[in-house]
Amino acid sequence: MAAIDLIGIGSQSLTHLPPKLTSVKALLAESPALSSLPSSYTFPEHRNDEAFSDTNESIPTLDFSLLTSSNPDERSKMIQELGNACQDWGFFMVTNHGVPESLMKAMIEACRQFFELTEEEKGEYEGKHVLDPIRSGTSFNASVDKVLYWRDYLKIFQHPEFHSPNKPPAFREIAMEYSTRVRQVARELIRGISESLGLEENYIEKAVNLENSLQIMIANLYPPCPQPELAMGLPAHSDHGLVTLLIQNEIGGLQVQHNGKWVNVDPIPNSFLANIGDHVEILGNGKYKSVLHRAVVNNRDVRISIALSNGPALDAAVSPASKFLEDGRNPPTYRAMKYKEYVELQQSNKLDGKSCLERIRNTTI
Ligand SMILES: O=C(O)CCC(=O)C(=O)O
Numbered sequence: 596m597a598a599i600d601l602i603g604i605g606s607q608s609l610t611h612l613p614p615k616l617t618s619v620k621a622l623l624a625e626s627p628a629l630s631s632l633p634s635s636y637t638f639p640e641h642r643n644d645e646a647f648s649d650t651n652e653s654i655p656t657l658d659f660s661l662l663t664s665s666n667p668d669e670r671s672k673m674i675q676e677l678g679n680a681c682q683d684w685g686f687f688m689v690t691n692h693g694v695p696e697s698l699m700k701a702m703i704e705a706c707r708q709f710f711e712l713t714e715e716e717k718g719e720y721e722g723k724h725v726l727d728p729i730r731s732g733t734s735f736n737a738s739v740d741k742v743l744y745w746r747d748y749l750k751i752f753q754h755p756e757f758h759s760p761n762k763p764p765a766f767r768e769i770a771m772e773y774s775t776r777v778r779q780v781a782r783e784l785i786r787g788i789s790e791s792l793g794l795e796e797n798y799i800e801k802a803v804n805l806e807n808s809l810q811i812m813i814a815n816l817y818p819p820c821p822q823p824e825l826a827m828g829l830p831a832h833s834d835h836g837l838v839t840l841l842i843q844n845e846i847g848g849l850q851v852q853h854n855g856k857w858v859n860v861d862p863i864p865n866s867f868l869a870n871i872g873d874h875v876e877i878l879g880n881g882k883y884k885s886v887l888h889r890a891v892v893n894n895r896d897v898r899i900s901i902a903l904s905n906g907p908a909l910d911a912a913v914s915p916a917s918k919f920l921e922d923g924r925n926p927p928t929y930r931a932m933k934y935k936e937y938v939e940l941q942q943s944n945k946l947d948g949k950s951c952l953e954r955i956r957n958t959t960i
Contacts, residue, residue: 678791685886836906
């Protein structure tokens, strides 16, 4: 991770701070009485000016057990609901998914313990390249972020090869079980999405070589922030890949864009919050859209979220399914790009809305 020079530490004296800090956690450890936000973290956009949804609309909830039901009527009703959720929101909560709540909690606890490690211990996983299989860092991409985000992270590639930090001791075993279980849920959702798009159940699986899918765990730590209204945990972005499944400790902070307005997400306990990624948008030639979301911070509680991104295989070049091109009458909205290049592109630049997807939009149509 790039070391960060923190400048403008508000009311705190700079003399107490080491010249370089590597995480928000380290900043707070050095300045426990920090009462104003360092200017390097001051987000330029004013959130108060933005539109928030004032309706009671909430993200749809899908009962996963019905998606895997042997009763064809129940399953086809769920496929319909899944399609509606993808089309209307791009986000949905998944209940009755079969992943034990104790495992979800253990995963959050293992991530919390990882973030408690010393800066030196975490520094062992300071990624040099965005495709390094384990990366611990801060902000999004501290070497290019003009403003730092109030967020520390741990990113781990868990499939097709499983990686894990060696500390804390229980991390590996919990993460292996958790990633396997989540992959099974993601696979069923991907089959359902394929069918809801009017494709064969296994169309997406085959098109992206799901056997070798890239699964990445992204654990986020958002410590309490002295001036949360001026800071940002993660700015508005869509996800690369097919389906992301997110859990969090009990603390909210995720906001989703819906009909041009931000909606606060209040997940149901013991559920996954799922969203479709850019590669579902590409495969469906824009029928379903990946949706902007962001993480805001608060001044009271530590928030931890864990997103498992389930994507194509690294060497799969994903392009719109021919069904959507109607024998050449509908041009492809997106050009094919290898997933590896797509991930590299997104992770090496500023996190900026859907700019990565825009880069492969076909401009000749
Ligand atoms: O922390 C959250 O709720 C959002 C995390 C997220 O969007 C991400 O890790 O890409």
